Every structure is written in C-alpha cells, then in structure tokens.
Amino acid sequence: MRIVIIYGGLIWGLGVLHLQALLASFISDIPIYYAVIVVGGFVIYFSRRQPLQISVIGLRLNSMLFMIQIALFYMYTVLEPSWFYLFPALIFLAIEYERILLGRRLTLMDSQLEQYEEQKNQLNETFKTVRGERHDFLKHVSAIHFLLEKRKFDEAKDYLDELVEGYEETNLAIKGERGTVAGILHQMYKRAKKAGISIVYDIDLPVSSLPMTDHHLVTLLGNLLSNSIEACVEWQIHNNKQASITLQFYKRGGLYILICKNDSMKIPTEVLDELFKSYGNTTKAGEHEGLGTKLIHDVVEEYQGFLDFVYKNEEFMIKIKIPSIH
Known part of the structure; x- marks a missing residue:
C-alpha cells in the first residue's frame, strides 16, 4: 500500500x-x-x-x-x-x-505459475490417494470376508458403508476425467469438506468433455470453486451454520452448461455490476485482488461462451454456456 x-x-x-x-x-x-x-x-x-x-x-x-x-x-x-x-x-x-x-x-x-505448481501438487495428491486406496483394497476385502465368516453382518455392513463413502469421495472427482481436471475437482472437494462445507458434484458427463485446453479448464474450475469455498467460509462464520456448494454440468443441444451455486454474504450492487468485467472487483472481504472473476470471464470469452450470474437470497449462482464446437 x-x-x-x-x-x-x-x-x-x-x-x-x-x-x-x-x-x-x-x-x-x-x-x-x-x-x-x-x-x-x-x-x-x-x-x-x-x-x-x-x-x-x-x-x-x-x-x-x-x-x-x-x-x-x-x-x-x-x-x-x-x-x-x-x-x-x-x-x-x-x-x-x-x-x-x-x-x-x-x-x-x-498467478499462472502458482496455479501450475498447485496443479502439480493436486495431481500428486490425487495419485497418492488412488494408489493408497488400491493398495489397501485387498486388505479391506479380507476384513469384510472375515466379518462375514464370523456372521457379524451388521459390523460388515457398517465397515462396507464406511469404505464405500471414502471411495465415493474419490470417485466423484476422478471418474472419466483427465488427470488435471480430476486433480482440481478432488482437491477442491477435500478443501470444502475440511472447511465444513456441504459440496455436491451433480455431473451428467465428465467436465473434461468441455472443448478447452487443460490449462483453461483448470483455471475455470479452480477459480469457480475456490471463490465459492471462500465465500462459503465467510458466510458460515457470519451465520454460524453450514454453507453449501453445488457444481452442475450437463449438455443440452449444442451447449455445455456449467452451473456453480454457493451461499454468499450480501454483495454490493456496484461490485456486481463490474464483477466479471475488470480486475480488482471481488465479493470477498479482506485483501483480495479480484483476479479470479476476470480470469473466469476471459476463459469463457476465449471459447465464445456465455456467462450469466444471479445473486438472490444470499445465494450466488454462475451459469456458463460453452458451444460444443469451438
């Protein structure tokens, strides 16, 4: 300053x-x-x-x-x-x-160098998670088999439910996705859960289906989810209850549609008016540079997409439409 x-x-x-x-x-x-x-x-x-x-x-x-x-x-x-x-x-x-x-x-x-470094760490972390789950898979099967042999069906069911829940967390992020995208989805999911935020991936087809380079796709997803998590953390502190994030992705006709919803504190009208138009506008308190929203806008514009956003009743929603042919 x-x-x-x-x-x-x-x-x-x-x-x-x-x-x-x-x-x-x-x-x-x-x-x-x-x-x-x-x-x-x-x-x-x-x-x-x-x-x-x-x-x-x-x-x-x-x-x-x-x-x-x-x-x-x-x-x-x-x-x-x-x-x-x-x-x-x-x-x-x-x-x-x-x-x-x-x-x-x-x-x-x-900022891009930091993103590349973060992507590398995310890929490494996701790879370690998958490798660890694969390494322990036979041990879990043996444990369940032992419980069934001893006719401890309730314990076997509880053990299996806990095991499936852990696998689902990883599977939600990596099924059908390219490595970089799986890495960002998995790490953002873990980050939200660690912050006590309810996060849901409602994805009809892999987000990697978007006709974008890995770099642009990670920039788009990373900034969308990171902004949502930070907004939710602020909202949770103020309201003293759990915030939620929903990421939806589907295809309708010739358009891929990506929607991100999250709880958010009240956003001033003057910030909303310029939010995705220039650098320096942010919905978050504290020392934030407001780069993320402009980077999202630049990626959408690069692929001739459409970006719309709505803030209503303490919920912020971004809807992005990308043509299937670039």
Missing part, C-alpha cells in the same frame, strides 16, 4: 508538470491548480478502477522508467512553447501505459 501511495504521488507530480507546461504554451499565466485538479482526478479514478501492480515490476525498472519520464522535461528547455510540447507529454503517458500493462502481465504470469 505504501508503494502505491508513493507511486501515485510521483505520477501526480510529474503529470502536473507536463500538463502545466503544455497548457502554458497556449494560455499564458494559467494557474497550476487546474493541472493539479485534472491530473489528480485521473490518478484517483484509474487507481480505484484498476489495481496498480507496481511492486511486481521491481525497484530497478521502476526507477529507470521514472528517470526517463523526468528526463523528458529537458525537451521543454530546447523547444519553443508550441504544440510540440504535446510530444513529451504523450511519451510520458505512453511510458506510464506500458508500466501498467507490464505490471498486469507479470502479475498474471505469477
């Missing part, structure tokens, strides 16, 4: 000087406070609308860009006051635009 404030102050000051020099070339004796108000308004507006990812660029590159922006003032000393003063001002804006774009790209790259 401190870095953003320092950065905003520097940009404000440099912008005022550039604008004042430009205005003074056309209007003599113009008060500097006009430039202060105009530049200040732009800085405040854009800083609230878009998160400023300045620190990710690094001190060295930021310092170099600032030095170039400051060096532009030399042009005002060698040029006669005229419309040529527009050039250093435009170069200043172009450098600033590139700085913001670079910060955003680097932030997204960092």
Whole structure:
C-alpha cells in the first residue's frame, strides 16, 4: 500500500508538470491548480478502477522508467512553447501505459505459475490417494470376508458403508476425467469438506468433455470453486451454520452448461455490476485482488461462451454456456 501511495504521488507530480507546461504554451499565466485538479482526478479514478501492480515490476525498472519520464522535461528547455510540447507529454503517458500493462502481465504470469505448481501438487495428491486406496483394497476385502465368516453382518455392513463413502469421495472427482481436471475437482472437494462445507458434484458427463485446453479448464474450475469455498467460509462464520456448494454440468443441444451455486454474504450492487468485467472487483472481504472473476470471464470469452450470474437470497449462482464446437 505504501508503494502505491508513493507511486501515485510521483505520477501526480510529474503529470502536473507536463500538463502545466503544455497548457502554458497556449494560455499564458494559467494557474497550476487546474493541472493539479485534472491530473489528480485521473490518478484517483484509474487507481480505484484498476489495481496498480507496481511492486511486481521491481525497484530497478521502476526507477529507470521514472528517470526517463523526468528526463523528458529537458525537451521543454530546447523547444519553443508550441504544440510540440504535446510530444513529451504523450511519451510520458505512453511510458506510464506500458508500466501498467507490464505490471498486469507479470502479475498474471505469477498467478499462472502458482496455479501450475498447485496443479502439480493436486495431481500428486490425487495419485497418492488412488494408489493408497488400491493398495489397501485387498486388505479391506479380507476384513469384510472375515466379518462375514464370523456372521457379524451388521459390523460388515457398517465397515462396507464406511469404505464405500471414502471411495465415493474419490470417485466423484476422478471418474472419466483427465488427470488435471480430476486433480482440481478432488482437491477442491477435500478443501470444502475440511472447511465444513456441504459440496455436491451433480455431473451428467465428465467436465473434461468441455472443448478447452487443460490449462483453461483448470483455471475455470479452480477459480469457480475456490471463490465459492471462500465465500462459503465467510458466510458460515457470519451465520454460524453450514454453507453449501453445488457444481452442475450437463449438455443440452449444442451447449455445455456449467452451473456453480454457493451461499454468499450480501454483495454490493456496484461490485456486481463490474464483477466479471475488470480486475480488482471481488465479493470477498479482506485483501483480495479480484483476479479470479476476470480470469473466469476471459476463459469463457476465449471459447465464445456465455456467462450469466444471479445473486438472490444470499445465494450466488454462475451459469456458463460453452458451444460444443469451438
């Protein structure tokens, strides 16, 4: 936060000087406070609308860009006051635009690297779970066989019910799914259960059927379910009762339909209006960057899909429709 404030102050000051020099070339004796108000308004507006990812660029590159922006003032000393003063001002804006774009790209790259690392861990964890269940399968069969031989039918039934429940948890996530998708579904299921959230996968066909790359599919599912879990955790703390998540997937005609519902705290109207349109909008409290909702929107748009969402009676629902042919 401190870095953003320092950065905003520097940009404000440099912008005022550039604008004042430009205005003074056309209007003599113009008060500097006009430039202060105009530049200040732009800085405040854009800083609230878009998160400023300045620190990710690094001190060295930021310092170099600032030095170039400051060096532009030399042009005002060698040029006669005229419309040529527009050039250093435009170069200043172009450098600033590139700085913001670079910060955003680097932030997204960092986020993707974290996702790749998380996917690897999820695959490893899912593989260990399946291998462990397979390794112990014959032991469980032997235990049930022993109970049946001893005519302990009730104990055998209880043992079998417990065993099936554990297998169903894994089977819900991995049946018919590609490895990466199975990994994200399995880990999100375990994460929700650990948080005390009721989670249901109502899936007619494998989610891997979606005509997407593994990377985009994991981004979509990971952000949908992660956002839902975090919203449910907040809702549970506030209401002191169990929250629920439902993930539905089916195909109707030429469309794949993915629906995610979850309990959620009240979402302000201004956040809902911009939720899937830009970065920095989030339904969660605390220090969240609001990247997830925009990433969901970008994936849906990439595959010419349709995204709709509804918030009603403390329930948030996202419906995504993806054409079967991309």
